[in-house]
Amino acid sequence: MKRVIGGVDMSQKALVAWAMPELGKEVLSKARVEIVPLHGPKGQLPAREELIEALKDVHVLISRAILPVPREVIMANSRLLGISNYGVGYDNIDITCATELGIPVTNTPEVLTETTADLAWALLMATARKVPQAHHFTVSGQWEGPVGETLMGMDIGPGGSNRRKVLGIIGFGRIGQTVMRRSRGFKMKVVAYDPFLRETIEGMKGVEYRELDDLLRESDFVTLHCPLTDQTQHLIGRRELDLMKPTAILINTSRGPVVDEGSLVSALKKGSIKGAGLDVYEKEPRISPDLLKLDNVVLLPHIGSATKDTRVQMAVVAAKNAVTLLRGKRPAHVVNPQAFESPEYLRKLKDI
Ligand code: NAD
Numbered sequence: 001m002k003r004v005i006g007g008v009d010m011s012q013k014a015l016v017a018w019a020m021p022e023l024g025k026e027v028l029s030k031a032r033v034e035i036v037p038l039h040g041p042k043g044q045l046p047a048r049e050e051l052i053e054a055l056k057d058v059h060v061l062i063s064r065a066i067l068p069v070p071r072e073v074i075m076a077n078s079r080l081l082g083i084s085n086y087g088v089g090y091d092n093i094d095i096t097c098a099t100e101l102g103i104p105v106t107n108t109p110e111v112l113t114e115t116t117a118d119l120a121w122a123l124l125m126a127t128a129r130k131v132p133q134a135h136h137f138t139v140s141g142q143w144e145g146p147v148g149e150t151l152m153g154m155d156i157g158p159g160g161s162n163r164r165k166v167l168g169i170i171g172f173g174r175i176g177q178t179v180m181r182r183s184r185g186f187k188m189k190v191v192a193y194d195p196f197l198r199e200t201i202e203g204m205k206g207v208e209y210r211e212l213d214d215l216l217r218e219s220d221f222v223t224l225h226c227p228l229t230d231q232t233q234h235l236i237g238r239r240e241l242d243l244m245k246p247t248a249i250l251i252n253t254s255r256g257p258v259v260d261e262g263s264l265v266s267a268l269k270k271g272s273i274k275g276a277g278l279d280v281y282e283k284e285p286r287i288s289p290d291l292l293k294l295d296n297v298v299l300l301p302h303i304g305s306a307t308k309d310t311r312v313q314m315a316v317v318a319a320k321n322a323v324t325l326l327r328g329k330r331p332a333h334v335v336n337p338q339a340f341e342s343p344e345y346l347r348k349l350k351d352i
Helices: 022-030 048-055 095-100 113-128 131-139 174-186 198-202 212-218 238-243 261-270 289-293 308-326 337-341 343-349
Strands: 013-016 034-037 060-064 082-086 166-170 189-193 221-224 249-252 275-278 297-299
Touching: 013 022, 022 034, 022 308, 060 308, 082 308, 095 337, 113 131, 113 174, 113 221, 113 249, 113 275, 113 297, 166 174, 166 212, 174 189, 189 212, 212 238, 238 261, 261 275, 261 289, 289 297, 337 343
Parallel strands: 013 034, 013 060, 060 082, 166 189, 166 221, 221 249, 249 275, 275 297
Antiparallel strands: none
């Protein structure tokens, strides 16, 4: 039921299913949107049943990329005016179901591109030069003289061999291209695989197109920047890992299920690749116990976009997207624009 005060509809509610930074909340409050918070004291995500229950009484859901929003959840409220996802990836949401029900879904691209590329690059360097292993060696008091073979790393720049290293980028979108920029100072040769951007890559300077298998055979470093889709699930499995050089390093800051984690563990154990730097996992926050035991990995807890400035901006964008959805308008970053044309959506507009 509408509650109009001073010409403003006060009845619009946003379910915020994570600990949103203050600036994001301010955007909602200034727009007179009631915030319905749903998370644990440390920002823990709600259980599915709680989410379903809370969703029944709101107009928009502000979710985050690590919160599963499957069909079962979305069906709890087909009258939703939209789902605003905090994050660029939206594989956590059943987009088909949202579109069927006339529920537009938005994301927060661009604001996190540089930050995530920084993290991918940090992971690449840390894995190649065994930075966490060396830190542990130092602080645990093991440094008593020359360090020997165990902390010898891989060159990223031309190094002693004076051979330019090959960086293979899979998924040449915003983050992939931004990672390429970081490689410039290291004089790397860059190859890229992205079936949707083949012509763009072929027309660009400083990068050569490769089919996936060729990229895997040629690269010293393979870095993943594609979204998780039906086509990219286990894009890197046993066959692909076997194609990589035994000296190669795999970096994953995209989504865990893009890599078959079991096959990766086997490849790292038997030495069919040299190392891996991972920010994301197949069943995070759970990590395969075998992966945790390996010494040729660097493992991070999904912190690709985790800087204060970037997270605040992501929250502001997510909040603005939510407000625009509540006004029945089109935000800038809609992942399923077809939803706006559906009769279900047009029917909802009449009630705004
Ligand atoms: P983007 O859409 O700009 O780029 C993705 C690229 O992948 C596109 O160019 C697309 O054509 C390509 N692609 C799609 N299917 C492919 C396939 N089968 N093989 C190869 N390439 C394919 O997205 P972006 O902003 O660069 O973000 C990329 C992904 O990074 C996001 O979808 C998200 O999952 C992930 N991400 C992770 C973190 C983190 O915290 N670790 C942070 C931000 C983004």
